[in-house]
Amino acid sequence: DAGITQSPRHKVTETGTPVTLRCHQTENHRYMYWYRQDPGHGLRLIHYSYGVKDTDKGEVSDGYSVSRSKTEDFLLTLESATSSQTSVYFCAISVQGATGYTFGSGTRLTVV
């Protein structure tokens, strides 16, 4: 979607390696979110941010960390990737909580 980009789009990594996914926005929105999508589970919130250096945990935060040093960038890091973290990761931005979401195109991560 215009205004939000995720990188990389696809990644294959080995178990135990660190991985960082990037979400970049040009909309200057305050709120940013990371979700993971798995078959049969829908989308589940990993972490979210409500401003620069202000982040909090979501439903499935174990094994993940985030950072937001600039309004436009929200990074998701898997410190030591495991096979259970194979998933599609979506970033979302919002100007007003749940009512104004825009989703990125997703990053497909495979941990082998």
Next chain:
Amino acid sequence: AQSVTQLDSQVPVFEEAPVELRCNYSSSVSVYLFWYVQYPNQGLQLLLKYLSGSTLVESINGFEAEFNKSQTSFHLRKPSVHISDTAEYFCATGGSQGNLIFGKGTKLSVKP
């Protein structure tokens, strides 16, 4: 706590037939409800939303949903589906962290 239940994981239907995708919600606070659509290998797009006011909401491509407080439902309907409606549909509600809480999704498969 808020939650959303999508009652059908898969719905096969023939082209030009009507369809209903079912969604029930649980919430003890003000209710925001959404339907998102995900076409194959793409991100999520907002289809329609209920925030307040009229209980019947419509999308630009012929879908509609009705907020029913007594039955805690927000079912999605279309009177005549097209092949191009084949996608996965997610019902969602607003969470206390400004996030979206998703159902597990319903895959709509439209057959010729």
